[in-house]
Amino acid sequence: MPDPHDLLSIDSLLTNEEREQRARVREFVDAEVRPRIAEWYEGATFPVELVPRFAQLGLLGMHIQGYGCAGRSAVEYGLAAAELEAGDSGLRTFVSVQGSLAMTAIAKHGTEEQKDQWLPGMTAGEVIGCFALTEPNSGSDPGSMTTFARRDGDDWVLNGAKRWIGLASIAQIAVVWAQTDDGIRGFLVPTDVPGFTATPIAPKLSMRASIQCDIELADVRIPGDALLPGAQGLRAPFACLNEARYGIVWGVMGAARDSYRGALEYSKQRLQFGKALAAFQLTQAKLVDMALEIEKGLLLALHLGRRKDAGELQPHQISMGKLNNTRVAIQIARDARAMLGGNGVTLDHSPMRHANNLESVRTYEGTDEVHTLVLGEAITGIAAFR
Known part of the structure; x- marks a missing residue:
C-alpha cells in the first residue's frame, strides 16, 4: 500500500x-x-x-x-x-x-x-531580535522608506515609523533600516533606548499566535558603532529577506500537509449517505489534487535547498518557490476546510487556522505580485516594477 x-x-x-x-x-x-x-x-x-x-x-x-x-x-x-x-x-x-x-x-x-x-x-534564546524594514506607507517598495538616521557628532539619531515588525515588543535588539545622507543603512538599536516604542498590532484575523508590531522612533540616539558596516543599500536587507523567503518555501508545505492530513483522516471517519466521505469520487479528486501539489511543492523546495547548499541558488529561484508554494498551500488549506464542512470552522481542526495564517505568509517577504515581477524580469529581461 x-x-x-x-x-x-x-x-x-x-x-x-x-x-x-x-x-x-x-x-x-x-x-x-x-x-x-x-x-x-x-x-x-x-x-x-x-x-x-x-x-x-x-x-x-x-x-x-x-x-x-x-x-x-x-x-x-x-x-x-x-x-x-x-x-x-x-x-x-x-x-x-x-x-x-x-x-x-x-x-x-x-x-x-x-x-x-x-x-x-x-x-541560545536569551536575546530576541527583530527586523524593522517595512513602514506604514512603504511595504513592497522599501526604497521609499522615510525613516531617517542623521549623524550628530559620533552618534546617530533615528526618527521614523515601522509597521508589521515581528517580535518587536518582546525583542531586546532591533535591526532598523533607515535612510541616511549616504543611502539606506542598517543599525543595531537596543529596544530599551529612549524614544523606541513597540506596540503590538491588534486585533488580527491571521497569525494570532504570533506578534507583529508598530514601531515609533522618536529621536532615538545610538552610538556610531551601532551601524552595521557591511549593510549598504537595499541589497543588504534583501540578502536577509531571501533567507526568510527560502524558509517560507518549505514552511508553507508544512501547513499544506497538515491541512491535507486533517481532511484525509476526517473523510475516512465521517459517514454521509451510508458511507465514508473518502469513498466518494469528488472527495478523492480533492485529496488527489492536494497530494499532487504538496508533492510538487516539496520537490521544488528540496531542489532549491540542494542548490542553496551548493552555493548556486539564485534570487529568482527563491521567488519561484515562494510564489508557487504559498499560492498552492493556501488553496489546499481552503479546500481542506471545505471538506470538513461546518466542523471545519472550529479550532478543533487546523485547516482554517492555517488558511488564515497563510494570508499573512502570502503577503510578507514579498507579495504574489512582487515575486511575479521578479520572475517576469528573469524571463523577459525587463524590470516592470514601475
Whole structure:
C-alpha cells in the first residue's frame, strides 16, 4: 500500500541525518505545540515559554556557522521550517524573524565585535531580535522608506515609523533600516533606548499566535558603532529577506500537509449517505489534487535547498518557490476546510487556522505580485516594477 503522505517517496531523497533532524522537530511539535495551539491562537498569545525549546533544538540561526549556532544545512533548515509550520505559521515565523532576518543581518553585515556581542545570546534564546524594514506607507517598495538616521557628532539619531515588525515588543535588539545622507543603512538599536516604542498590532484575523508590531522612533540616539558596516543599500536587507523567503518555501508545505492530513483522516471517519466521505469520487479528486501539489511543492523546495547548499541558488529561484508554494498551500488549506464542512470552522481542526495564517505568509517577504515581477524580469529581461 503506498504511503498517502509520501506518494513519490521523497523521503528516499533525504539523508539519514536530514530525516533525524526532521523527526526531532516533528516530535517537539506533536508533544508541545499541537495540544495548545488552538488555545494560543484563540487567545492571540505567542508562547514565549517555547523559546528555550527552540534554542535547545538548535533552531535559532541554525544555518549560521559559528558563534554557538548549529551550522546546519539549508535542507535541514527547510525541513525544520516545514515541521514548525505544520504546527502553526506563527512558530515558524518566530524562528524566521530571529534567525533568517535579525541574526542573518548581524552575521552577514556586522563587525566581529557585533557578532560576538549578539549572536551567542540570540542562538541560545536569551536575546530576541527583530527586523524593522517595512513602514506604514512603504511595504513592497522599501526604497521609499522615510525613516531617517542623521549623524550628530559620533552618534546617530533615528526618527521614523515601522509597521508589521515581528517580535518587536518582546525583542531586546532591533535591526532598523533607515535612510541616511549616504543611502539606506542598517543599525543595531537596543529596544530599551529612549524614544523606541513597540506596540503590538491588534486585533488580527491571521497569525494570532504570533506578534507583529508598530514601531515609533522618536529621536532615538545610538552610538556610531551601532551601524552595521557591511549593510549598504537595499541589497543588504534583501540578502536577509531571501533567507526568510527560502524558509517560507518549505514552511508553507508544512501547513499544506497538515491541512491535507486533517481532511484525509476526517473523510475516512465521517459517514454521509451510508458511507465514508473518502469513498466518494469528488472527495478523492480533492485529496488527489492536494497530494499532487504538496508533492510538487516539496520537490521544488528540496531542489532549491540542494542548490542553496551548493552555493548556486539564485534570487529568482527563491521567488519561484515562494510564489508557487504559498499560492498552492493556501488553496489546499481552503479546500481542506471545505471538506470538513461546518466542523471545519472550529479550532478543533487546523485547516482554517492555517488558511488564515497563510494570508499573512502570502503577503510578507514579498507579495504574489512582487515575486511575479521578479520572475517576469528573469524571463523577459525587463524590470516592470514601475
